Amino acid sequence: MTQGEVKMAIPIELRRLLAERDKNYCVYCLTSEENCGLRMHVDHIIPETAGGKTTFDNLCLACFSCNVYKSATQTGLDPLTQIMVPLFHPLQQNWHDHFTWDESKTKIIGLTPCGRATVLILQMNNPTVIKARRRWVSAGWHPPVM
Ligand SMILES: [Zn+2]
8 A cells, every 4th residue: 555545444334244245254265264263354356456446246355365465466377378367256256166175175276277376376375274274174164165
């Protein structure tokens, strides 16, 4: 954020509606508030810097990690085809069309150019979350059924 920019707060009622729709999960990596013990952030799917509005259909819940790595990014390089593609749009695309879990259920595998680019840009398999997912899997809390 540059100096002089004013970040608009998310109105309480809008935050409540997002929590209801997204069930307190990160719509990107499917981490739940209950597992990580941290309140989900509100992500602008189309970033504010690109003209994205603070409206129900441009907002989603995202964990701190996905939100920070996504930042104002809208596209990423698919490591397989080396093509720049738009990142996953959680409201216009279905998670299961673009991602799946590996056998251990701790690692997200991108199934499409969009999925693979999003896994990389958002660092959805960073070592810290993998460690946490291992515990969640052994406790039977992960992956969520969605
Ligand atoms: Zn996440």
